Structure formats: C-alpha cells, structure tokens
Amino acid sequence: MAVLLSNIKIGEKAIILDVNIEEIPLKLLEMGCLPGNQIELLQIAPLGDPLYFNINDSHVAIRKETASEITIRLENQI
Structure with a gap:
C-alpha cells in the first residue's frame, strides 16, 4: 500500500515509489x-x-509540505 x-x-x-518532480527541489533528487x-x-x-x-x-x-509530494511503500508491507 502506498502512503505519503x-x-x-x-x-x-x-x-520511495514516486516523487513529484515538479515540486521536489533538485538538491533532494x-x-x-x-x-x-x-x-x-x-x-x-x-x-x-x-x-x-x-x-x-x-x-x-x-519540509513536511515537500514530503507530502513523495509516495512510499513501508518496508514491512508487501
């Protein structure tokens, strides 16, 4: 299950499953x-x-605002 x-x-x-390239600073990438x-x-x-x-x-x-633009899958979940 994907979460933010x-x-x-x-x-x-x-x-990390997906990042919103338009909202994530290049430095983080x-x-x-x-x-x-x-x-x-x-x-x-x-x-x-x-x-x-x-x-x-x-x-x-x-920042929490930036973190909400990143989709993840928790490691304990398949």
Whole structure:
C-alpha cells in the first residue's frame, strides 16, 4: 500500500515509489531522493516540521509540505 512520506513514524523504513518532480527541489533528487531508494525517518522537529531522514546514508531535513509530494511503500508491507 502506498502512503505519503509525510505520514510515516520515527524509525520506520520505506522504499520511495514516486516523487513529484515538479515540486521536489533538485538538491533532494541529487542526494538520492529517487524511486527505488530506501528512506528512514530519524527525527521530527519539535513543532512537527521539518522531518529528518536518512536516505542512502545521507541525512536530509525535508519540509513536511515537500514530503507530502513523495509516495512510499513501508518496508514491512508487501
């Protein structure tokens, strides 16, 4: 089942299924935020935005608004 990246919980790992190329900054794509890559939510800022992720051993902070443009599949789901 596909969900939005903005909806995962701390510690959950997922595989990126799709990104909205028009809404995602090029820098995130260059850092590995691409379909097929694994992503894990490490932390959430105290006010809930931004979200701090590990993408292919790169640590990246992504705004919740941007994370809602990324579709993922949780790893424990087939």
